Amino acid sequence: MxxxxxxxxxxxxxxxxxxxxxFGLLFQELGYPWYYATLxxxxxxxxxxxxxxxxxxxxxxGFVEIAxxxxxxxxxxxxxxxxxxxxxGNWGLRKIYLIFGLTDEVYSLMSTIELxxxxxxxxxxxxxxxxxxxxxxxxxxxxxxxxxxxxxxTQGMEFAATALFTVLLIEQWIKVxxxxxxxxxxxxxxxxxxxxxQHMLILAISLSxxxxxxxxxxxxxxxxxx
Amino acid sequence: MNIEYLVIVIAIMSVAxxxxxxxxxxxxxxxxxxxxxxxxARYTPPMVMTILVIYMLKSVDYLSTExxxxxxxxxxxxGVHLWRRNALVSIVTxxxxxxxxxxxxx
Numbered sequence: 001m002x003x004x005x006x007x008x009x010x011x012x013x014x015x016x017x018x019x020x021x022x023f024g025l026l027f028q029e030l031g032y033p034w035y036y037a038t039l040x041x042x043x044x045x046x047x048x049x050x051x052x053x054x055x056x057x058x059x060x061x062g063f064v065e066i067a068x069x070x071x072x073x074x075x076x077x078x079x080x081x082x083x084x085x086x087x088x089g090n091w092g093l094r095k096i097y098l099i100f101g102l103t104d105e106v107y108s109l110m111s112t113i114e115l116x117x118x119x120x121x122x123x124x125x126x127x128x129x130x131x132x133x134x135x136x137x138x139x140x141x142x143x144x145x146x147x148x149x150x151x152x153x154t155q156g157m158e159f160a161a162t163a164l165f166t167v168l169l170i171e172q173w174i175k176v177x178x179x180x181x182x183x184x185x186x187x188x189x190x191x192x193x194x195x196x197x198q199h200m201l202i203l204a205i206s207l208s209x210x211x212x213x214x215x216x217x218x219x220x221x222x223x224x225x226x
Numbered sequence: 227m228n229i230e231y232l233v234i235v236i237a238i239m240s241v242a243x244x245x246x247x248x249x250x251x252x253x254x255x256x257x258x259x260x261x262x263x264x265x266x267a268r269y270t271p272p273m274v275m276t277i278l279v280i281y282m283l284k285s286v287d288y289l290s291t292e293x294x295x296x297x298x299x300x301x302x303x304x305g306v307h308l309w310r311r312n313a314l315v316s317i318v319t320x321x322x323x324x325x326x327x328x329x330x331x332x
Contacts, residue, residue: 011317031227036236043240053239060231063238070242077243079274081250083267085258088251095251102247104278111271156325159296162282163303163320167313169279170304172272181269185276193284201281208273209266216265226265 005127012105013135014160020139025147026054037144041137076201080107089122101129112168299324
């Protein structure tokens with residue numbers, strides 16, 4: 001099971017390593033000891049938010065502003081749990097940790113892959129989350145600690161995240177085999193890009209969810225077929 | 227450099243991030259079988275995946291050489307995936323192609 005979890009999350013490793021290193025590099029320019037980058041990877045565990053934190057820390061932003069900016073930046077995660085309500089087992093520390101670790105990449109993998117019959121799903125997801133966060137912590141630490149001395153050039157490796165989402169999009173198509181959700185997401189993205197390019201994610205996701213629900217509630221064909 | 231400030235910021239951001247991931251599990255605990263929720267559970271992943279791919283590609287400048295590299299690497303990723311249907315192989319190949327271009331391995 002451990003081997004399978006590593007194999008499943010390896011694409012996340014390739015995505016998190018360069019991103020974590022980039023964060024660590026940026027963070028150490030603030031002058032804090034390197035292990036605070038590790039601490040951020042352990043406690044916050046959100047890529048975009050940690051990058052934003054560097055700017056906020058440098059500017060000495062206020063606590064309320066930081067709380068609101070973080071919540072808003074990560075607000076797309078509000079919808080991620082919806083697809084996984086049944087998958088995290090009973091309430092307990094493990095479930096709390098699974099919820100804590102629900103990043104874009106982890107969510108994408110969990111909501112797309114099919115596990116072999118008889119797999120202990122929450123336990124497998126738990127391992128996936130532990131490994132994924134370890135990669136992230138490793139990257140953050142490495143970047144802050146040794147970033148400037150690194151011999152291995154990770155330039156371009158960040159493409160792994162795009163590749164991961166693309167592959168999972170193909171898998172979603174194979175799984176769903178109905179065009180409507182994809183078309184709705186395209187339309188919602190176009191609207192979001194026009195209105196709100198910088199924060200398109202939250203707008204596009206909520207818009208597409210609303211459109212999909214309205215269609216189901218008002219259109220009999222959608223209601224019956226989806 | 228103010229360690230106390232940094233630690234408080236980390237604590238605030240940790241709570242704020244968790245607060246975005248927790249709500250569905252609390253709000254819909256025990257109501258997972260509701261048909262509308264099952265509908266949403268089924269169709270959010272394909273929508274989110276479409277949106278994430280668009281998001282990742284939106285900042286690429288398609289008139290630059292890097293844009294061309296991204297386009298080729300994406301094409302390779304999709305091609306390899308349709309051919310082998312092994313996520314790891316597709317992702318590693320596509321990423322290696324992109325890295326080889328931007329780092330000028332050849």
